[in-house]
Amino acid sequence: MHQPIRVLFLCEGNADRSQMAEGLLRARGGARFEAYSAGIEPRPLDPLTVSVMQEAGIAIAEQRSKGLNDYEDTQFDYVVILDDKLDSSCLDFPRDGHTLHWRGSDPAAATGTPAERQAAYRQARDEIQRQLESWLAGLAD
Template identity: 45%
Template sequence: MKRRVLFICSHNAARSQMAEGYLRAKYGDRYEAFSAGTTATAVHPLAVQVMGEVGIDISGHQSKDLGRFIGQEMDVVVTVCDAAQGICPMFPWAKETVHAGFPDPAAVTGAPEEQVAAFRSVRNEIVAWIDATFGGV
């Protein structure tokens, strides 16, 4: 039976979407991946772009509100931003809660190249963390 993992972020626009997409693509044989936001918005186009660069298509993902998962049991709930960390005690259907904070790439301003570089950097951090956390289990 696959373990269920929910990634939570503020807007379910970048970090949690990238984490969901990567876990599903790389370890989908062992894990069922989901993501949600404390306030859902839209998937950031640069998140779609940088995941595509590593062969993972998240273009069909939609931003989801955390309320959609109320009552659904999860094996692991992972907050990927500091703002979402505070809500985890309010998710009683999680067997385990983990915080893995990553910087918000959407907060980077400047030239388009700098913005893409920020998304790539965060993607690489998320990939490394997921590999280390879920890869050997």
């Protein structure tokens, strides 16, 4: 049996997008993958992130925010950057794999009513899910 493909999802705070991506890959990728997430400046998991993932049938309430230093000795096959403000120069730990940059909206920047903010989190979740499904389909080829 092959080793699982290790994937790290990275954003600034590890409070929303990278947590969504970690949960989505765990739910959709099966035993073929090990999913991780981290932030450059970790912040607590956002309750709206937990809520919109629960709507999609994915429980992430037990996930916790982590920083890159939590993985300084870990090798990843893929590092997926989910934050337009970050690039691969922020990755100062050993890695043998590929760095991908998935662009999308930042739900934490959303303002407005609670319903409008929740809609922004749903949009981010759906964007990440589409990117993940496209990436997984490409790996299967």
